[in-house]
Amino acid sequence: MSLYCGTVCRRKSFWCYRLLSTYVNKTRYLFELKEDDEACRKARQAGVFYLFHDLAPLLQTSGRQYLVPRLSRAELERLLGKFGQDSQRIEDSVLIGCSNEREAWFALDLGLSSASSIHKPEVEAELGGSFISLRRAVSQLSSMDSSLLFTARALLRWHDGHQFCSKSGQPTKKNVAGSKRVCPSNNIIYYPQMAPVVITLVTDGARCLLARQSSFPKGLYSALAGFCDIGESVEEAIRREVAEEVGLEVENLQYSTSQHWPFPNSSLMIACHATVKPGQTEIQVNLRELEAAAWFSLDEVAAALMRKGSFIEQQSDGLPLLLPPKLAVAHHMIKTWVETQTCSSLAAI
Ligand SMILES: NC(=O)c1ccc[n+]([C@@H]2O[C@H](COP(=O)([O-])OP(=O)(O)OC[C@H]3O[C@@H](n4cnc5c(N)ncnc54)[C@H](O)[C@@H]3O)[C@@H](O)[C@H]2O)c1
Ligand SMILES: [Mg+2]
Numbered sequence: 001m002s003l004y005c006g007t008v009c010r011r012k013s014f015w016c017y018r019l020l021s022t023y024v025n026k027t028r029y030l031f032e033l034k035e036d037d038e039a040c041r042k043a044r045q046a047g048v049f050y051l052f053h054d055l056a057p058l059l060q061t062s063g064r065q066y067l068v069p070r071l072s073r074a075e076l077e078r079l080l081g082k083f084g085q086d087s088q089r090i091e092d093s094v095l096i097g098c099s100n101e102r103e104a105w106f107a108l109d110l111g112l113s114s115a116s117s118i119h120k121p122e123v124e125a126e127l128g129g130s131f132i133s134l135r136r137a138v139s140q141l142s143s144m145d146s147s148l149l150f151t152a153r154a155l156l157r158w159h160d161g162h163q164f165c166s167k168s169g170q171p172t173k174k175n176v177a178g179s180k181r182v183c184p185s186n187n188i189i190y191y192p193q194m195a196p197v198v199i200t201l202v203t204d205g206a207r208c209l210l211a212r213q214s215s216f217p218k219g220l221y222s223a224l225a226g227f228c229d230i231g232e233s234v235e236e237a238i239r240r241e242v243a244e245e246v247g248l249e250v251e252n253l254q255y256s257t258s259q260h261w262p263f264p265n266s267s268l269m270i271a272c273h274a275t276v277k278p279g280q281t282e283i284q285v286n287l288r289e290l291e292a293a294a295w296f297s298l299d300e301v302a303a304a305l306m307r308k309g310s311f312i313e314q315q316s317d318g319l320p321l322l323l324p325p326k327l328a329v330a331h332h333m334i335k336t337w338v339e340t341q342t343c344s345s346l347a348a349i
Helices: 022-035 037-045 073-082 087-092 120-127 134-140 143-161 234-246 298-306 311-315 329-347
Strands: 048-053 056-062 065-067 094-098 104-109 195-203 207-212 224-227 250-261 267-276 292-297
Touching: 022 037, 022 094, 037 094, 037 104, 048 073, 048 120, 048 143, 056 120, 056 134, 056 143, 065 134, 073 087, 073 120, 087 104, 094 143, 104 143, 134 143, 143 250, 195 234, 195 250, 195 329, 207 234, 207 298, 207 329, 224 234, 234 250, 234 267, 250 329, 267 329, 292 298, 298 329
Parallel strands: 048 104, 195 267
Antiparallel strands: 048 056, 056 065, 094 104, 195 207, 195 224, 207 292, 250 267
């Protein structure tokens, strides 16, 4: 049973953790660490650290998968000392989560601050791993690790780009957890930002519409995506993006799921399915946004979903269509569409 005992237990800590479910307990603990600098500093003493260098996480290879090493506070201090860095550097770390047992997890970038950047190859040799671009590594990470590293990358990047107040020009100061920055001269608080992006899988009943940008790897097609404009609802953004990119009008919008996507900046991907208006299937590609767009049959998409291995391996097997990696929300939407189509065609037999 999960109970919240409110103000009665708000003495030493914010909440009486004993009575809460594991999930609520964890959530409340993270909330406390974000709000209370002293509690977060204490948690950081006993916490563990994920290391980055210029936003690339430290990873270790294990077969076809990547493992994500973590350092204890003592190990991190030893490492910093070995490379002539003060343990003060740990102040730059940001809180990215915690375990069920309330072990706090932090991320620290050793490469972003050019004044005190640590030489990458030496750290890699010392720790027996490599700093690998998260985008490149994403298909070889577990979903738990990738979600944690997505958060870490987004937060570290946001802090790096918000060192100064945009009104006063003065340096801003991060709170201990890194959940905000404050300008000491005017008390403006800056919170980490994400841009809402709509991503839509359009169908005409039998086929789905996929598109590619010239920057995509050869053969890769994805669902239509676009940033929401100021003042738009999700529905309006979907209709506009589809019209802008492929010249079609959509209806029957259905929310599917959402995902935080850290490349290149933090986006909140809001995934929806939609159908074209009856009789309207002729695509007119906006070449300023896309290189190509096309309708794909269930068989073509199902065959592409079955393909295994990295992009490079898939490109060499000669089939024309490549789909986004499993961790991308576009992959999830395409898979859901294939499953729904397959079920409805089986039901029709
Ligand atoms: N996770 C996934 O499955 C998945 C799939 C497709 C796209 N995406 C992501 O969705 C995002 C948007 O897709 P898109 O590139 O097709 O968008 P888009 O169609 O809106 O085109 C991008 C252009 O929009 C403009 N723009 C407007 N607001 C912007 C903002 N806040 N930030 C950056 N540019 C802005 C810029 O001119 C930019 O060149 C990309 O960052 C991409 O990485 C994720
Ligand atoms: Mg787009």
